[in-house]
Structures are given as C-alpha cells and as structure tokens.
Amino acid sequence: MSDARETATGRAQGESIAIVIAVLVIGCAGIYYVRSLIGPVFFALTLVITVRPLVSWATRHHVPRPVSALVAILIVFAFVIGLFAALGVAIVQLIETLPNYAAQFSSIWDSIRELLGRAGVDESTLIDQVSQSLDTSRIVSVAQSLLGQVSNAGSLLGVMGLSVVFLMFDTSRIEARSRALSRLRPGIASALNGFATSVRSYWLVSTVFGLIVAVFDVIALWILDVPMAVTWGVVSFITNYIPNVGFILGVIPPALIGLVASGPWTALWVVVVYSVLNFVIQSLIQPKFTGDAVGLNTTTTFLSLLFWSQIIGGLGTILAVPLTLFVKALLVDSDPRSRWVSIFLSAGDQPAVDDEGSDAAEADRTASEPISSIGVGPDDVSDTSGPAPGADAARS
Incomplete structure (x- = not known):
C-alpha cells in the first residue's frame, strides 16, 4: 500500500514531510513580516465566524440580512473596543496608584536584603540590580510604555474594523459557495x-x-x-x-x-x-x-x-x-x-x-x-436556487 502511494505521488513520505516543514518555515517567515496585517485580519475572521449564527438566526426570523449583519458588526465592535478600553483604564489606574506604594516596596526589599545578610548570602551586585529593576519608577515607565502601545492600537482597530465589515457582508450570502x-x-x-x-x-x-x-x-x-x-x-x-x-x-x-x-x-x-x-x-x-x-x-x-x-x-x-x-x-x-x-x-x-x-x-x-x-445551516440555503457554482466541474 505504501509503495503504491510512493509511486502515485512520486516521492516518499519522509520527503513529503520535509517539504511540508520547509514550506511552513517559509510561510511563517512571511507571516512574521506582515504580522501587523495577518493578526488583526485573522482576529476579525474568528469573531465573524463566532457571531455568524446570530445572522442566520435573525434571517430565519424574517430580519433583513443587511440589518442582521449590521447588528452583528456592532456586537463585534463593542466587544473589541470594550476589551481595549478596559485594558487602557486598568493600566491608567495602575500608573496612578503605584507611586503611592514606593515606600512599602522599598521597606519590603530592605527586609529581604537584611534577611539574606543574616543567612550569610553576599550577593550585593545581584541584589542592587534586582532592586533597581523593582523600583516603582521603572515599573511605572513600563506601564506607561504599555499604555502607549494600547493607545497606538488605532491602526490595528482600523484594520480589524474594515475586515469585520467586509467579511460580514461577504459571508451574509455564503450558501452557494458552501455547497x-x-x-x-x-x-x-x-x-x-x-x-x-x-x-x-x-x-x-x-x-x-x-x-x-x-x-x-x-x-x-x-x-x-x-x-x-x-x-x-x-x-x-x-x-x-x-x-x-x-x-x-x-x-x-x-x-x-x-x-x-x-x-x-x-x-x-x-x-x-x-x-x-x-x-x-x-x-x-x-x-x-x-x-x-x-x-x-x-x-x-x-x-x-x-x-x-x-x-x-x-x-x-x-x-x-x-x-x-x-x-x-x-x-x-x-x-x-x-x-x-x-x-x-x-x-x-x-x-x-x-x-x-x-x-x-x-x-x-x-x-x-x-x-x-x-x-x-439547512435553513440558510433554502433561498438559494439553481446549481451551485462549480457543480458541473464536480460532476465531471
């Protein structure tokens, strides 16, 4: 059986696996260079897939397809914008609150250093580096940098928003392609x-x-x-x-x-x-x-x-x-x-x-x-008449 498959495909299974791995490596390298586009578009695709049954349900209950698609788009937008807004508010509150605990952080770290000294551990250089890294000013700086990335997510949200709109309306009548x-x-x-x-x-x-x-x-x-x-x-x-x-x-x-x-x-x-x-x-x-x-x-x-x-x-x-x-x-x-x-x-x-x-x-x-x-589902294809595209090719 395996020999027949090798003869039919012209290459051994090991060669096929090696080719697939090579193609995956090249593909991942390409995705890495366009990740700012691939990530938001794929995120939009998964969200459209998730809310798509809502459009089908509304259509079966005699809601016009454009209206049901628009409602689904608004649901997706509300979820994504709410997610980013909540994250931004959380980071802002963290930035405003952390400086109030600077003294407590220093006190706890001094206690740890004293405990290490009593145990006979002399790692002053390492302790100083860790102490500097745990300084509240540095933590606030990292939080502010993260907040900047969240606030600069406008381009990401823009790509996602357009992708959601186009995908939602393109898939509003997907029955013929599905068949x-x-x-x-x-x-x-x-x-x-x-x-x-x-x-x-x-x-x-x-x-x-x-x-x-x-x-x-x-x-x-x-x-x-x-x-x-x-x-x-x-x-x-x-x-x-x-x-x-x-x-x-x-x-x-x-x-x-x-x-x-x-x-x-x-x-x-x-x-x-x-x-x-x-x-x-x-x-x-x-x-x-x-x-x-x-x-x-x-x-x-x-x-x-x-x-x-x-x-x-x-x-x-x-x-x-x-x-x-x-x-x-x-x-x-x-x-x-x-x-x-x-x-x-x-x-x-x-x-x-x-x-x-x-x-x-x-x-x-x-x-x-x-x-x-x-x-x-079956109810969605009831309004599509005639043979599906490519049906003749499938028969031949």
Missing part, C-alpha cells in the same frame, strides 16, 4: 466546518467563564481589602484568553499589591483564592461545557502560545489556539493521509482517527451536505 466547496473539496469543507465549530466554542466559552472568574476574583479581592480590585478583575478577564500562563499573569499584580498594602498573609490568600478559582472553574467546570470541541492537549496549547507569540507578537498570545486550529484544519484534518498527526495533538485518551473507513464515511457524508463553517 460548491462541499462538492468539490469535501475534505476541506469538513475541516473548515470543524475549525469554525471549535473556534466558536473557544471564544464563547472563554468569554463566559473568563467573566465568571473575573467576578469571583473581584469579590475575593474586595473581601481581602486589596486595592484596585475591579482593575485586577479586568486584568484577570483579559489574561483568561491567554492559554496556560494567563492565570499566572493575572495573579501576580494583585498579589504584589496585597503584599505591600496589607502584608504577606494577604498576598498568600490572593494566590490561594486565584488558584482555587482557576482550578475549580477553568479546570473542572469549563471543560464540561467545551467538551472536545477545541481538541488540543495542554502541551500543544502551550507550544502554540510560545510559537505564535514569536510570529504574530502580543496578539499571537490571544490568537494562539485559533491559529493552531486553523493550521490543523488545513494541513491535518483536510487530508486523511495526514490525520495521524491528530493523535499527537488531541486531548484525552480517545484517538483522533479510528480507521480509514471512518475518514471515507466522513468525506462521503460531507460531500452530500453544505458546510456550516461560518454558521450556514
């Missing part, structure tokens, strides 16, 4: 359908549970009398979109503020409360709602975070999972010969690929149904 793709390339149609379902589940569930965790964090910080509780709740909500390490990034600021404001026991309780909430809500409850929709194991998620943050930048930390799902859909799920890779990417103990027969059955099933990769 044509299902007939011409059933494997790709099925892969895109799986990608859309996964990324929609990822954004919706991450948003809902991120909001729940943020509310509980604010309540806990208010009970512990930690300053700027609402600000840290906003930070917790935003960092929830960063897989694996988002929890750590969200707990460090309130723990430090709790340490300088109320002492080490408050900081310890902040860490304990955040850890319990993260474990119970995001590790036990949230997976029950997402199920296997995303289908990526922890190692793959973490490596994708490191990889896409290098390629796309800061936005890549938020888009790490959607970008990985998209690449997986195009390169792995669309071709039965490469679906063995899913075995190493999937979460849980159930293999991602059972047998070749299931792949063939899935391809046959997809070929007879229109894809729903952007929220297209």
Whole structure:
C-alpha cells in the first residue's frame, strides 16, 4: 500500500514531510513580516465566524440580512473596543496608584536584603540590580510604555474594523459557495466546518467563564481589602484568553499589591483564592461545557502560545489556539493521509482517527451536505436556487 502511494505521488513520505516543514518555515517567515496585517485580519475572521449564527438566526426570523449583519458588526465592535478600553483604564489606574506604594516596596526589599545578610548570602551586585529593576519608577515607565502601545492600537482597530465589515457582508450570502466547496473539496469543507465549530466554542466559552472568574476574583479581592480590585478583575478577564500562563499573569499584580498594602498573609490568600478559582472553574467546570470541541492537549496549547507569540507578537498570545486550529484544519484534518498527526495533538485518551473507513464515511457524508463553517445551516440555503457554482466541474 505504501509503495503504491510512493509511486502515485512520486516521492516518499519522509520527503513529503520535509517539504511540508520547509514550506511552513517559509510561510511563517512571511507571516512574521506582515504580522501587523495577518493578526488583526485573522482576529476579525474568528469573531465573524463566532457571531455568524446570530445572522442566520435573525434571517430565519424574517430580519433583513443587511440589518442582521449590521447588528452583528456592532456586537463585534463593542466587544473589541470594550476589551481595549478596559485594558487602557486598568493600566491608567495602575500608573496612578503605584507611586503611592514606593515606600512599602522599598521597606519590603530592605527586609529581604537584611534577611539574606543574616543567612550569610553576599550577593550585593545581584541584589542592587534586582532592586533597581523593582523600583516603582521603572515599573511605572513600563506601564506607561504599555499604555502607549494600547493607545497606538488605532491602526490595528482600523484594520480589524474594515475586515469585520467586509467579511460580514461577504459571508451574509455564503450558501452557494458552501455547497460548491462541499462538492468539490469535501475534505476541506469538513475541516473548515470543524475549525469554525471549535473556534466558536473557544471564544464563547472563554468569554463566559473568563467573566465568571473575573467576578469571583473581584469579590475575593474586595473581601481581602486589596486595592484596585475591579482593575485586577479586568486584568484577570483579559489574561483568561491567554492559554496556560494567563492565570499566572493575572495573579501576580494583585498579589504584589496585597503584599505591600496589607502584608504577606494577604498576598498568600490572593494566590490561594486565584488558584482555587482557576482550578475549580477553568479546570473542572469549563471543560464540561467545551467538551472536545477545541481538541488540543495542554502541551500543544502551550507550544502554540510560545510559537505564535514569536510570529504574530502580543496578539499571537490571544490568537494562539485559533491559529493552531486553523493550521490543523488545513494541513491535518483536510487530508486523511495526514490525520495521524491528530493523535499527537488531541486531548484525552480517545484517538483522533479510528480507521480509514471512518475518514471515507466522513468525506462521503460531507460531500452530500453544505458546510456550516461560518454558521450556514439547512435553513440558510433554502433561498438559494439553481446549481451551485462549480457543480458541473464536480460532476465531471
């Protein structure tokens, strides 16, 4: 069987894998140089996919398509602008509050130096460097630099805004293209359908549970009398979109503020409360709602975070999972010969690929149904008459 495939393709499987890796490296290098364009456009695409079922639902209830598309666009705009505005307000409050705790920071650091001296540790040079790096003026400078990046995000929001508008109206009547793709390339149609379902589940569930965790964090910080509780709740909500390490990034600021404001026991309780909430809500409850929709194991998620943050930048930390799902859909799920890779990417103990027969059955099933990769269902195709474009080519 393998010999026949080598003869048919003209190259061995090892050669094919090497060529794919080389193409990926070149492609990633190209993406790196246009990351300021790729990141916002892909972010807009995933958000359009997420709200697309709302447009289909409104259309089925006799709402004009332009009106439903406009409402969906406003929802996306409100979410993105609200996200950036909340982050900007949190950074401003941090800049205004940190100088008030300069004396506490210095006192705590002096105590640490004294403790190290009693233990016989003489690392004065290292301590001085760390002390300078922990100076509140430097922390404020870093925060102001981050605020400048957030305020200069106008170009990013502009690209995202235009992309959302164009994508929303272009996909308002996607039925004919969906049926044509299902007939011409059933494997790709099925892969895109799986990608859309996964990324929609990822954004919706991450948003809902991120909001729940943020509310509980604010309540806990208010009970512990930690300053700027609402600000840290906003930070917790935003960092929830960063897989694996988002929890750590969200707990460090309130723990430090709790340490300088109320002492080490408050900081310890902040860490304990955040850890319990993260474990119970995001590790036990949230997976029950997402199920296997995303289908990526922890190692793959973490490596994708490191990889896409290098390629796309800061936005890549938020888009790490959607970008990985998209690449997986195009390169792995669309071709039965490469679906063995899913075995190493999937979460849980159930293999991602059972047998070749299931792949063939899935391809046959997809070929007879229109894809729903952007929220297209049976009701959406009822108003499209005539054969789909490319149907004659598919028959031939």
